[in-house]
Amino acid sequence: MATKKKTELDLQLNKDQLKASIVRHLRSTLGTSEQKASPQAWWKATAAAVNEQVYERLTRTQQTHFNKDTRAIHYFSAEFLMGRLTSNNLHNLSLYSVCEEALRELGLELTDLCEQEPDMALGNGGLGRLAACFIDSLATLNYPAVGYGLHYEHGLFRQEIQDGRQIERPDSWREYGNPWEICRPESVQEIPLYGYVETVFGDKGGLKKVWHAGRKIKGVPWDIPVVGFGGHTVNILRLWESRASEFFDWDVFNAGGYVDSQAEKAQAETISKVLYPNDETDAGKELRLIQQYFFCACSIKDIMRRYKRVHGSDFSNFAAQIAIQLNDTHPTVAIPELMRVLVDEEDLNWDAAWTICYQVFSYTNHTLLPEALEKWSVNLFEKVLPRHLEIIYEINARFLGDLVEAKWPGDDVIKAKLSIIEEGEVRKVRMGNLCVIGSAKVNGVAEIHSKLVKEDLFPEFAALWPDKMCNVTNGVTPRRWLLACNPELAALYDEVVGKEWPLQLDKLRGVVKFADDKAFQQQFMTIKRHNKEKLVKVIKAETGIEVDANAIFDIQIKRLHEYKRQQLNLIHIMALYRRLLANPDYDMHPRVFIFGSKAAPGYKLAKDIIYAINKLAERVNNDTRIQGKLKVVFMPNYRVSLAEKMIPAADVSEQISTAGYEASGTGNMKLALNGAITIGTLDGANIEIVEEAGAEHCAIFGLNVDEVKALKARGYNPYDFYYANSELKAVLDWFDTDYFTPGKPGELSSIKRSLLEGGDPYLTLADFAAYSEAHQLVDSWYRDPALWAKKAIINSATMGKFNSDRSIQDYVERIWKLERCKVG
Ligand code: HBZ
Structure with missing residues (x-):
């Protein structure tokens, strides 16, 4: 007998069904009983019951997106300040009052249970919270979208006040498990770091670069379903957790170095251990550069895998299918990483790869403060990402030699200002300049700010590319x-x-x-x-x-x-x-x-x-x-x-x-x-x-x-x-x-x-x-x-x-050019 596709109505739970589902999960998922259950167990059982709805809709969304193979936005952000998800998911599934009634009949208050949930504080402030509002709006407006970021073990520190002073304590948001995330071992990625670059003869003749990594790190994806209001589209937020790669550990282990292998493991796991608590200051630490590269490289691999599943090695549709938004400069290294993958791994020539690259990326600036503008020392870059530094040099040489020279012939002052490399005692890579050069569009986050980005921060870039700079005023859900x-x-x-x-x-x-x-x-x-x-x-x-x-x-x-x-x-x-x-x-x-x-x-x-x-x-x-x-x-x-x-x-x-x-x-x-x-x-x-x-x-x-x-x-x-x-x-x-x-x-x-x-x-x-x-x-x-x-x-x-829906609609019209994809 053919199974009938479930309709919206079938999906919508009533109070008695939800109540039964919560009790069932309390027993079979949480392994407890109505008599013994703690408020935390009740909260988790409620989340599990809601997840039955979420997963069904997630599967439908993914099938629809796969079948339609539409262009999608990939929002790259080092931070997603999600807060709690229980009441949000219930509201967006139109289940809030149903759940309230169901729990009341079980002698519980929904608002009390919601207090059991730790905040998912994977962000510092406005920038991270904006990312969270934006993925809510993208799902609500039925746009195909994936959020990509880091699965920090510890989010922003918990603040205690002792005798009036701030004391920082670690935040352990998933110490007792988080019912809203799903581990996806089938999509694990392996990421190279350190090592050296060798020049070899390529199969097709000519020279080719090969990066021999000094070590490899495993990226394990955790998916957080993002339920749009109305519950039609459920997109995902994919956060990468770092682990030691087996390939590396085994060698050390077999050589009798169990303790060393444990140290390697601990080091690998450090990458996603903790969110840097600085907002508006650039710490310039090696681990932070590795964090940035780690999540960008995992995400680019993930995007590639999905693209190649449909299009194979034909990259002519890549820029039409893939848009990537860089939430500030933190994910900038994604630009040279995509170049590296296209040129070194997929054998595209430089021009073809670059044409794809700058159509794919766009960059949002969130600050004019000089101390917040990221710069990495060239030496550090060379040590951690030697191939990327070469690629950055090449991007820079072509940019200065072709575009800047054509517009301002012989003007070395302008060249020094626009260069991706800042000269000086310590040479530095300017991530903002790289972002502007490698992006189709650059936006500020309010009218006045965008004006200042154009006139004060990047005036020469604006003269070079008058249509690149735009504004999208922020919004909130x-x-x-x-x-x-x-x-x-x-x-x-x-x-x-x-x-x-x-x-x-x-x-x-x-x-x-x-x-x-x-x-x-x-x-x-x-x-x-x-x-x-x-x-x-x-x-x-x-x-x-x-x-x-x-x-x-x-x-x-x-x-x-x-x-x-x-x-x-x-x-x-x-x-x-x-x-x-x-x-x-x-x-x-x-x-x-x-x-x-x-x-x-x-x-x-x-x-x-x-x-x-x-x-x-x-x-x-x-x-x-x-x-x-x-x-x-x-x-x-x-x-x-x-x-x-x-x-x-x-x-x-x-x-x-x-x-x-x-x-x-x-x-x-x-x-x-x-x-x-x-x-x-x-x-x-x-x-x-x-x-x-x-x-x-x-x-x-x-x-x-x-x-x-x-x-x-x-x-x-x-x-x-x-x-x-x-x-x-x-x-x-x-x-x-x-x-x-x-x-x-x-x-x-x-x-x-x-x-x-x-x-x-x-x-x-x-x-x-x-x-x-x-x-x-x-x-x-x-x-x-x-x-x-x-x-x-x-x-x-x-x-x-x-409304962040309006912001997203502005991004769609001014930058991303997406189409809505209705999930039935
Ligand atoms: O981004 C904020 C701006 O200060 C605020 O005006 C704006 O509304 C908001 C969203 O556009 N910027 C931040 O929140 N910045 C950070 O949190 C930050 C975090 C890590 C950094 C640098 C900045 O390394």
Whole structure:
């Protein structure tokens, strides 16, 4: 009897089926019983039941993609900051409320079970989280896509706060297993490293290069299914884990070197052991270059294998079938690797290979900070990847000799600037230049940032290739960042504009007409109030600090960096505290300033700022003189799952970077979408947020990009502002006392020093007065509840542009040229 293909309806589980499946998995997969099971076992059983759905759809998606053999995007990223997957997968499969009911009948709360899941924290911050939003959107929009990255054993460190200081602890996200990943031993790859290059006579005549590797590493793929909203397409995120290659171990082992072979094994496994915790600084470490090469080489092999299964060794379709997006310069080595495979292994001539290569790759830039632009020493490259260095030299020679020479004949200054190799005492490979030269398109992540990439970072490249540079403004997935994290507001929006908004976020514009409606305002603010009350409990549980939900919740959540200016927020809070001490009747609505932030472990000043925030918090929170008007909270271990609790509860969103330094920001979008009012500079995507929401609904302050440049050009002197503003001076001088660190004066002085003797590179003092005024404006708005509600509603309702589905659609139209592939 022919088996009937299951329809969508067959796939959709009802409550009783799901309940039965969970119990079955509890017994047969987890080996326990309803009586004995721990919450963790229940969570895993639930995930296993959901996976039955996920796998069925994954298989269908893969069959459809194979049959249609369509062009696909391969998103290469050293980081995917996925967070938790349980509630996301349930929402995207339309199973959330079904599962909630099923578990309730079993005496369990779904939200409690979700708390069992460790965050998958395989990223530092915005760049990694963006990659996670993008693969969600790609699946949702039914585009054939694979995410490629590293299967770190330890993700970003867990942050503990001890006596106010950050302590880093290892993160062990899969210590007790992760139900959302599948190991694929059938797709293991072997990757060469080190060794030397030999020139030999090729079969077809002519010379040929052969790379004799010094060692080989095994790459084991782990697949994480990426469920699109609606559950039609399930793509995969393929993360590579490094292991010792058998080929290598056996030789050593047979020679009696068991211990040595174990050392080799340990070394091989080091490659994917830990995520580098630096954002915005280039560590330049050998292991990091190996990590980058390891995941790129595994991924290119994987792509090749799949391509050759259909097309054999005919590479004429390769560029039509394969698009690769480089998420910043971390995967740049994929460019020379593809050249190596095409030329050395597939015997294509250089020109044919290069024509393919630069059509395949595109590059996204996420920063203009010079210290973040990756450069590898030529010596290191030569040691680890000798053949790749040769290829890079060849790419460079042809580029400078042909293109640059034709455009700027005899101009050695321009050649030195555009060269992939930086000359100097230590010669270096500039990964950014290699990316631009080897990519079809280069994009920035917000309008202003893309403009600066073009005009300030790569002006000559832009002159050479005017069509190469483009913009794709970032976005965030409204499924995780509204539907799942703010269920009450999501339900309100369902009622008012219908249920399509999670796919078409522009539909929220329909809410604007209720912004003045008293009843709607009340509903909206009641939801905000509920979210704040929930956060009050989390704050109490995590820090012991009691805060009042009547206060304004003012939130700054992002990595700690001087350019993001947590120190500006800090000195402003100190100024408020001084005003309250000087005048206990100082007129302000009670405020709770809440921070969440990790500092790179080697970034001393960033760690000092965390310490200062915590010491200020201790003093302020326990000072009865100010009658609870001011509270300061530092939430330890900021991460995706904590963001999901903080963002819906925010009244004010702090987006206060020095103009020109924050490429885009994405937290700014999430906070506004959840009804927070932005206090911010005209930087990154803030500019576009203001365009959408209207300047009157945001508190914009400070120098803009041109003014920052002009002030720096004139010669900025922070002492001018220090001496001119007595309040600012008093606050800065406070850092030298022991007011916040009793008995230990000077513990906070490094912050003052960086702002005065250090030259205040991020113009904190220049923006202080304007920032303080903006806060007063926000305070006055808050005292008029109708005005505040209106602004909050308008902010949320006008964030449609910042849907990551729109970003992906922009990538598709401007860069990838993909077609949707409907999975039936
Ligand atoms: O990328 C961020 C930008 O700072 C932010 O403005 C933007 O919105 C976001 C997404 O486009 N950049 C990062 O998050 N960068 C990193 O996390 C990073 C990680 C490792 C590095 C360098 C940077 O080696």
